[in-house]
Amino acid sequence: MSYGSLGFARTVTNPGSGGSMEIVRIAPDRRTAEEWVLVLVAEGIEAGLAQVEGGVAVTANADDVAQGRQVLDAFERESLAVHAEAEVPRPAEWGPTSLGVILAAGLVLFFLHTGAFNPDLVWFERGSAHSGPILRGEYWRTLTALTLHADLVHVAANAAACALFVTALSRALGPGVASVLLLAAGAGANALTAVVRGPGHDSLGASTAVFAAVGALASLAVARRRRARRSRRWQDFAPLAAGLGLLAMLGTAPEADFFAHLFGLGCGALLGAGAAWLVPRPPPLLAQGALAAFAAFAVVAAWLRALR
Numbered sequence: 100m101s102y103g104s105l106g107f108a109r110t111v112t113n114p115g116s117g118g119s120m121e122i123v124r125i126a127p128d129r130r131t132a133e134e135w136v137l138v139l140v141a142e143g144i145e146a147g148l149a150q151v152e153g154g155v156a157v158t159a160n161a162d163d164v165a166q167g168r169q170v171l172d173a174f175e176r177e178s179l180a181v182h183a184e185a186e187v188p189r190p191a192e193w194g195p196t197s198l199g200v201i202l203a204a205g206l207v208l209f210f211l212h213t214g215a216f217n218p219d220l221v222w223f224e225r226g227s228a229h230s231g232p233i234l235r236g237e238y239w240r241t242l243t244a245l246t247l248h249a250d251l252v253h254v255a256a257n258a259a260a261c262a263l264f265v266t267a268l269s270r271a272l273g274p275g276v277a278s279v280l281l282l283a284a285g286a287g288a289n290a291l292t293a294v295v296r297g298p299g300h301d302s303l304g305a306s307t308a309v310f311a312a313v314g315a316l317a318s319l320a321v322a323r324r325r326r327a328r329r330s331r332r333w334q335d336f337a338p339l340a341a342g343l344g345l346l347a348m349l350g351t352a353p354e355a356d357f358f359a360h361l362f363g364l365g366c367g368a369l370l371g372a373g374a375a376w377l378v379p380r381p382p383p384l385l386a387q388g389a390l391a392a393f394a395a396f397a398v399v400a401a402w403l404r405a406l407r
Contacts, residue, residue: 275390
């Protein structure tokens with residue numbers, strides 16, 4: 100939009116002002132001029148309108164003209180920035196999905212079958228993320244441990260978080276892509292925890308995968324915003340900062356496995372960044388179904404190997 104002449108001072112008589120005022124800016128129509136007057140008045144600058152050749156002039160006292168032009172310049176830049184951001188196309192999403200709720204229900208049902216933590220039960224003896232056996236080659240534990248929980252409070256908290264964050268991730272990427280990403284990130288985080296903590300460490304729970312979902316969502320937001328706007332503003336990394344804040348609040352409780360949560364967040368962030376660039380649009384239904392089936396098969400196969 101053309102905003103008329105900006106770089107000259109001219110004196111006009113404003114009938115409502117009781118004296119002479121100078122032009123701040125000439126608007127192409129009265130509606131735009133009235134909007135600029137409101138902006139100036141909001142900044143404490145007395146402004147008026149005058150009909151001139153070429154449009155409607157926004158006027159102010161001579162002492163306020165320079166400040167008025169600065170205010171309107173700033174308002175124009177902000178308006179253009181908001182308009183440009185509104186025109187950035189939203190990234191393609193899969194849409195509504197029930198994956199998070201389905202997985203949450205699955206965690207609760209499996210807990211009702213295994214019961215609370217008991218090291219003598221075969222489920223926990225063969226399925227927990229015990230670092231010693233993992234380092235000796237029992238890699239299936241990195242998957243099976245994601246399905247085990249210590250008590251009812253533990254599984255209820257993870258089920259609620261799963262329903263929230265996994266649903267959001269599957270809405271962005273599709274249920275199949277999200278399932279594979281969560282399993283890969285969760286298993287990778289459990290393996291890294293075993294390496295860092297060394298023999299003797301044991302853990303279980305879906306929270307590792309939940310933090311992977313948080314990391315993936317944050318990384319997706321960062322990558323897609325930067326790719327769409329081509330900007331390098333620090334605000335673009337706010338989603339990752341939010342993920343770290345969530346880790347600080349929920350992942351550092353005395354009974355929590357901090358390293359598993361930290362590595363889950365990190366692995367999820369890395370895979371989420373990769374998905375943002377490699378999967379600009381969620382694959383179609385057939386591919387999503389195949390990936391979801393593969394993820395389910397991987398968990399079942401890990402348990403079959405654990406119980407063999």
